[in-house]
Amino acid sequence: xxxxxxxxxxxxxxxxxxxxxxxxxxxxxxxxxxxxxxxxxxxxxxxxxxxxxxxxxxxxxxxxxxxxxxxxxxxxxxxxxxxxxxxxxxxxxxxxxxxxxxxxxxxxxxxxxxxxxxxxxxxxxxxxxxxxxxxxxxxx
Amino acid sequence: xxxxxxxxxxxxxxxxxxxxxxxxxxxxxxxxxxxxxxxxxxxxxxxxxxxxxxxxxxxxxxxxxxxxxxxxxxxxxxxxxxxxxxxxxxxxxxxxxxxxxxxxxxxxxxxxxxxxxxxxxxxxxxxxxxxxxxxxxxxxxxxxxxxxxxxxxxxxxxxxxxxxxxxxxxxxxxxxxxxxxxxxxxxxxxxxxxxxxxxxxxxxxxxxxxxxxxxxxxxxxxxxxxxxxxxxxxxxxxxxxxxxxxxxxxxxxxxxxxxxxxxxxxxxxxxxxxxxxxxxxxxxxxxxxxxxxxxxxxxxxxxxxxxxxxxxxxxxxxxxxxxxxxxxxxxxxxxxxxxxxxxxxxxxxxxxxxxxxxxxxxxxxxxxxxxxxxxxxxxxxxxxxxxxxxxxxxxxxxxxxxxxxxxxxxxxxxxxxxxxxxxxxxxxxxxxxxxxxxxxxxxxxxxxxxxxxx
Numbered sequence: 168x169x170x171x172x173x174x175x176x177x178x179x180x181x182x183x184x185x186x187x188x189x190x191x192x193x194x195x196x197x198x199x200x201x202x203x204x205x206x207x208x209x210x211x212x213x214x215x216x217x218x219x220x221x222x223x224x225x226x227x228x229x230x231x232x233x234x235x236x237x238x239x240x241x242x243x244x245x246x247x248x249x250x251x252x253x254x255x256x257x258x259x260x261x262x263x264x265x266x267x268x269x270x271x272x273x274x275x276x277x278x279x280x281x282x283x284x285x286x287x288x289x290x291x292x293x294x295x296x297x298x299x300x301x302x303x304x305x306x307x
Numbered sequence: 308x309x310x311x312x313x314x315x316x317x318x319x320x321x322x323x324x325x326x327x328x329x330x331x332x333x334x335x336x337x338x339x340x341x342x343x344x345x346x347x348x349x350x351x352x353x354x355x356x357x358x359x360x361x362x363x364x365x366x367x368x369x370x371x372x373x374x375x376x377x378x379x380x381x382x383x384x385x386x387x388x389x390x391x392x393x394x395x396x397x398x399x400x401x402x403x404x405x406x407x408x409x410x411x412x413x414x415x416x417x418x419x420x421x422x423x424x425x426x427x428x429x430x431x432x433x434x435x436x437x438x439x440x441x442x443x444x445x446x447x448x449x450x451x452x453x454x455x456x457x458x459x460x461x462x463x464x465x466x467x468x469x470x471x472x473x474x475x476x477x478x479x480x481x482x483x484x485x486x487x488x489x490x491x492x493x494x495x496x497x498x499x500x501x502x503x504x505x506x507x508x509x510x511x512x513x514x515x516x517x518x519x520x521x522x523x524x525x526x527x528x529x530x531x532x533x534x535x536x537x538x539x540x541x542x543x544x545x546x547x548x549x550x551x552x553x554x555x556x557x558x559x560x561x562x563x564x565x566x567x568x569x570x571x572x573x574x575x576x577x578x579x580x581x582x583x584x585x586x587x588x589x590x591x592x593x594x595x596x597x598x599x600x601x602x603x604x605x606x607x608x609x610x611x612x613x614x615x616x617x618x619x620x621x622x623x624x625x626x627x628x629x630x631x632x633x634x635x636x637x638x639x640x641x642x643x644x645x646x647x648x649x650x651x652x653x654x655x656x657x658x659x660x661x662x663x664x665x666x667x668x669x670x671x672x673x674x675x676x677x678x679x680x681x682x683x684x685x686x687x688x689x690x691x692x693x694x695x696x697x698x699x700x701x702x703x704x705x706x707x708x709x710x711x712x713x714x715x716x717x718x719x720x721x722x723x724x725x726x727x728x729x730x731x732x733x734x735x736x737x738x739x740x741x742x743x744x745x746x747x748x749x750x751x752x753x754x755x756x757x758x759x760x761x
Contacts, residue, residue: 209616211530218407266347269409271528271581273616274345 180301184238187231188297191257192290194224198264199283206280214275217283218268225261228290232258235297247300253293260286330669333588334688338632340607344583350668354420354703359725362704365695369650372693372731375435375442379726380427383504384562384641384709385719386458390480392434393442393711393719395728397427400454400470400503406529417665420703422724428452430467432483433728440717440732449476449485457507457563459516461545468505468518471497473543492516493548496536499523502577504640508563509545511570516543517553517594519560519574526579526614527603538602540574540594556600556626562642562709563594564657569683575639575659576629578606580666589639591659591678591685592629601626631685637672638662641710641721645677648716650733656680658692658718660707673697675707675720675731693720693731705729 198220205213232254238246264282267275331339359374366372380397387393399422405411429452434444449467457468465478467489474489495505495518502521509516522538523529540560542553559577566573572594578587579602587606599622601608603615608628611618633639641660645653656679661672675693678685696705705722712718718731 211528215407218409222408263347265408269407270345270614271524271526272614274526274581274614 180298184231184234185298187227187234188294190227191224191231192287192294194220194227195257195261195283195287195290198224199280199287202275202280202283206276209273211272214268214272214279217279218265221261221265221268221283224286224290225258225265228254228258228261247296250293250296250300253289253296257286257290257293260289330671331585333585333632333634335632335685336628336630338588338607338634339585340588340610341583341585343586343612345581346583349581349666350584351416351665352668352670353416353665354663354670354673354697354706354724355701356420356422356724357698357700357702357704359704359727362698363695364693364705364720364729366693366731367652367691369652369734370692370731371734372729373440374727375440375730376431376433376445377725377727379424379431379728380429381422381424381723382708382721382726382728383456383723384458384506385711385721385728386460387711387713387719388460388478388480391438391713391715392432392444392483393713393728394448394458394465395431395433395721396455396458396467396709397429397431398452398454398456398470399426400456401500403499403501403523403529420665421706422726424726426454428454430455430458430485434483440730442728444483446483448483449489451488454503456504457518459507459509461509461513461516464513464545466492466507466509466516466545468495468507470500470503470505471495473505473507473516473518473548491548492545493543493550495541496520499529499533501529502537502559502561504559504561506561506563506574508565508572510572511565514545516545517541517563517572518543518550519557519563521559521561521577522602525581526612527616534603540572553596554594554598554600556598556602556604556622557594558602560594561640562660564642564644566593566683567644567646571683573642573644573657575633575642576600577638577640577664578635579603579612580636580664582612584667584669585635588632588635589637590629590633591631591639591642591657595627598627599625600629607632631678633659633661633676633678633689634671636664636667636670638664639672640708641675643710643712643718645712645718646714646716648714648733649712649718650716652690653677653692656685658710658712659689660710660720662706662708662723663696663703670697673703673706675710675718692718693729696722696724 198217201217429450430448432448433442454470459466465476473492506519518541523533539555543550560574605623647654663673673696676689706724709721720729
């Protein structure tokens with residue numbers, strides 16, 4: 168109803184695309200929280216959790232990045248470019264963060280929580296940009 | 308002979324090239340220690356295995372090398388028995404679970420540079436009945452062991468360090484097969500078993516056995532509790548199996564040897580990875596009773612490694628410096644004291660088998676070196692003895708592990724990539740000049756001399 172105010176129906180989103188877009192931020196956030204727990208306790212299992220949560224976050228980030236790229240190229244009423252660029256940034260940051268987490272023991276500090284915080288914010292911003300554009304119906 | 312000379316010349320040229328490079332001097336008592344590096348991806352070079360074909364390891368002029376046996380279930384350490392028979396410990400241990408995403412990837416990559424042979428879990432005996440240097444006899448001395456590694460003979464007892472226990476066989480000279488299964492002396496720390504090899508040496512009087520136990524991680528990334536009873540040398544009472552930590556903070560003491568004459572225990576130790584291509588030098592050291600050698604809190608004395616948390620400044624303050632750096636990432640896995648029967652150049656000192664490691668874009672190690680001693684202490688730079696394990700084509704044909712000196716004048720080298728036992732002998736000009744069957748020179752004085760001048 169509200170969407171028809173602009174005279175167009177809202178742009179639909181594929182449910183899987185939405186699920187992938189929404190999956191990454193909580194996983195990156197989980198990595199951040201695990202990094203903080205490792206920083207507070209020096210208990211290495213927390214850094215193992217963080218490393219796996221990052222793997223978990225990178226899989227949907229990678230797929231949604233590809234999906235958004237294809238949507239940008241193919242669809243007339245596509246996704247905002249900002250969403251794609253933020254996803255790309257999240258992917259690069261997440262990759263660097265993953266390599267940092269491959270270091271042994273305290274070698275991941277202090278880079279790990281900094282990178283995990285950054286990538287969590289960027290992934291959240293990407294999801295925001297993606298979902299906020301739904302009601303607008305077209306690319307800005 | 309001409310080929311030997313050519314080979315020696317090429318080896319010399321290779322040595323010049325290496326010295327002309329930018330690698331810091333990391334041998335001796337005061338190795339250069341650059342700053343720590345933490346790259347996003349550690350520099351690495353995995354051995355690219357190739358068969359020997361017509362190639363052979365390279366030895367100095369005046370020496371010859373032959374393959375005396377091959378086809379082992381991964382040849383690690385050897386022991387020369389009193390009658391000249393050679394025992395070969397065969398096996399692959401470890402099998403720690405992959406814990407992190409990295410473990411899956413690194414495990415896959417590193418496995419490419421090692422033998423694909425099945426773990427033999429046995430001791431093979433090699434015999435040269437007529438003393439012609441051809442080991443025509445071959446029997447399985449004992450099997451159903453668990454990744455045996457360290458070997459020591461004390462009187463009529465043959466001690467074998469499995470990856471999880473120290474066991475004992477009764478042995479009589481000339482025996483080719485154990486009479487039965489071994490008796491257990493004591494269990495050894497085996498949980499996770501990241502560094503699984505258990506090295507072994509016996510005190511001169513045979514009362515004590517020394518067992519080298521490696522750490523359960525590179526630098527505590529499996530947690531501090533996993534390091535209980537790890538990274539140390541145990542002293543085990545041979546009669547009762549009772550043990551105590553003899554020296555600690557030794558990250559991976561992969562081979563032990565008792566110095567003839569002094570009875571002093573020596574070890575080669577593999578130091579930590581992922582601090583850069585020129586950290587941390589592996590080392591050769593006398594092992595002092597009660598000493599702490601740094602791992603995991605510090606290296607080469609008091610150089611703090613902040614990756615081990617929580618830190619322990621008191622332990623760092625107590626850390627002693629090892630005696631002799633061998634170079635970073637050479638992965639020393641064998642050590643043996645020489646005898647004058649090895650020729651004048653190698654009369655006093657130790658041979659060190661350097662397996663070579665992954666954490667360097669320009670590999671180091673992959674050879675056997677000789678560290679000369681004077682007055683019972685290391686004196687002077689290491690000398691290449693067996694090289695050519697990595698060909699000029701960049702492929703790797705062998706990786707030395709255990710080294711053992713046959714008192715009749717031969718160096719036995721176990722190669723765990725091609726699963727070959729190599730034998731290096733001085734080339735004798737006439738049969739009359741042959742060395743006696745026992746080391747002729749008396750042991751050197753026990754008094755430690757002033758330290759080396761380099």
